Amino acid sequence: MNRPLLKVENLSKHFGSPRAPIRAVEDVSFEIARGETLGLVGESGCGKTSLVRTLLRLTDATSGNVLLDGADLSRARGRQLHELRRKMQVVLQDPYQSLNPRMRVDRLISEPWALQPGTLPRARWAQETVNLLEAVGLGAEHAHRYPSEFSGGQRQRLGIARALALNPELLVCDEPVSALDVSVQAQVINLLGRLRRERDLAMLFVAHDLAIVRHVSDRVMVMYLGKIIETGPKQAIFGAPAHPYTQALLSAVPSPDPLLRGTRKRIVLQGELPSPANPPSGCRFRTRCWKATSLCAEQEPALMARTSAGGLLTACHHAEPDRLSTAAA
Structure with a gap:
């Protein structure tokens, strides 16, 4: 049996005083296979964002393990953590705040290569930037513009292009279309689906819109007050x-x-x-x-x-x- 790309074991994240902790995530376990999309749903305040931040090591877990391709991400340090982070990238909710307004698009997209030396020779940055822009439905003419010159949907495409710069194996999408107009949401969802198939990406797709989750996911997890209360194939969850x-x-x-x-x-x-x-x-x-x-x-x-x-x-x-x-x- 193939090893899952992501395996989460009894993950918990508590905030505040140990005497009276806020149990944002409590004893969560799940797996994501290569090329699979797992949807995560639940009402506001249930712990979805805390789970995502803990998975990405933006905050340390209180207990439990996160295994990425067999390596323990939750305990990795230094160079090992640096290498593991190349395998997982995130598409954030708000394209208006996730892009530095003072940086041109070519610098925004090439920044991951600067932070991860050795991933791509500098001489190839310009061409690869154009390749990524074209992959998300933009063009070379957009490389020298600033984020303020783009619409919301275009900014989210830029965020996706930047997330793909390091050729990740897992893409964590945290409410990637909730800040967009309904007419634009379908375009971004279809783009993510195409990129997933072309690049064999695994995805954790976090959303509160059940119709979108049903469309993009293979399996679905339902979260309530920090715990997973139901999970299974989308046919079972929705049927x-x-x-x-x-x-x-x-x-x-x-x-x-x-x-x-x-x-x-x-x-x-x-x-x-x-x-x-x-x-x-x-x-x-x-x-x-x-x-x-x-x-x-x-x-x-x-x-x-x-x-x-x-x-x-x-x-x-x-x-x-x-x-x-x-x-x-």
């Missing part, structure tokens, strides 16, 4: 979700088919997302769940196969597939 929280998320997605509108009951969750500094006992979702019982308060459910849906893992004592989702999947 027969078993966790009440996933069912609630999907019930809010409008159907493009007018004949199906109104056939599914909208599930409105009561209450607010609890604080990660003081999560509920047992199941973290129980304070907003209509299926909660005393068992849910006493025992935390394990993430495991609980239904016949192929490959679906669910952390719920009362997991039951929502077959009505099949019509909308």
Whole structure:
């Protein structure tokens, strides 16, 4: 069996005082194979960004391991960390803030080569910059412009070009289209899909838009209050979700088919997302769940196969597939 490109084992990230920690990420485990796209969804404040920052070693993990191509990224130091970072790059959410407004495009794209000496001879920087611009749908004439001269969608293309400069094996996309107009989102999503196929990229795609995640992902993870509560192939997640929280998320997605509108009951969750500094006992979702019982308060459910849906893992004592989702999947 081939080794996964990325393997995350029991990863946790806590902030604040050890006596009263904010448990932003708690005991998260997953894998991403080469060439695979894994979607990560969840409402604001659930820990998606903290997970991404910990994976990228922008902040150190409290516990757990991150293995990139078999090497322990979470404990790497010095040259080893420098080399591992060449294999994983990030496309950030806001193209207006992720590009230095004082740097021309040719310098923005060539900066990774300057930071990673030996990756590309300086004599080839100009031509490779043009190659990357063309790969993302821009041209050589854009190389001497500044970010302020581009639209939002074009700036995101520049961010993607820069992320590809080191030929990474894993691309982490943190809400890459949420700051763009709807008409531009599809263009960027299609671009990422084409680049993934052409370069055999693995991707972790973080988003709150379930329709986009369904379109780009092979597998999906659903996160709630720092934990993964359901994961599996997208057909299982969107066709027969078993966790009440996933069912609630999907019930809010409008159907493009007018004949199906109104056939599914909208599930409105009561209450607010609890604080990660003081999560509920047992199941973290129980304070907003209509299926909660005393068992849910006493025992935390394990993430495991609980239904016949192929490959679906669910952390719920009362997991039951929502077959009505099949019509909308």
